Amino acid sequence: MPASKEQVIEALRKAFCMEVETITNYLANSLHLEGVRAEFIKQALAADIQGELLHAQQLGNRIKQLGGTIPGSLELKFDQKALQPTEDTTDVLHTIKGVLQAEQDAISHYRSIIKLTDGDDYVTQDLAITIMSDEEGHRQQFEGFLKEYSKK
Ligand SMILES: [Fe+2]
Ligand SMILES: [Fe+2]
Secondary structure, eight states: OOOOHHHHHHHHHHHHHHHHHHHHHHHHHHHHOOSHHHHHHHHHHHHHHHHHHHHHHHHHHHHHHTTOOOOOGGGOOOOOGGGSOOSSTTOHHHHHHHHHHHHHHHHHHHHHHHHHTTTTOHHHHHHHHHHHHHHHHHHHHHHHHHHHHHOO
16 A cells, blocks of 8 residues: 555655754764864765755655645754764764764665655655665765774
8 A cells, every 4th residue: 555645745854854954963063073184074064065955955845746844943853863063073983973874864764765655656756766875975975984084
């Protein structure tokens, strides 16, 4: 049995919240980190904000097309514990691991939307596949950073 439109809208609203939280935390960490080792990661995070914002806009468009409403600030639910700025502003590894967690969570959620819409809502499915591909690219980039920054 295909998922109801309400279920799809709810899953898209959750994805929208996750994107907005990711934007918030990439912004915070891109400003919070300091030091030579942090500089490149700060730039990568600042650059990724635009991509995640585009995801939120695309999700919002689809929510509208399906007749749903876009969550405003009071409806946003946040829980990205791993991506909070730390006391040690040079702890780049903490941020890299937090980013990997966020990207993995996003990939898992888009995968669930792809399954939810399979054989029924192809437009939403196509969007979820496209965004998931971006998130896999981000994950790969930060896995590379993890390798390099884990070296002593
Ligand atoms: Fe995203
Ligand atoms: Fe991402």
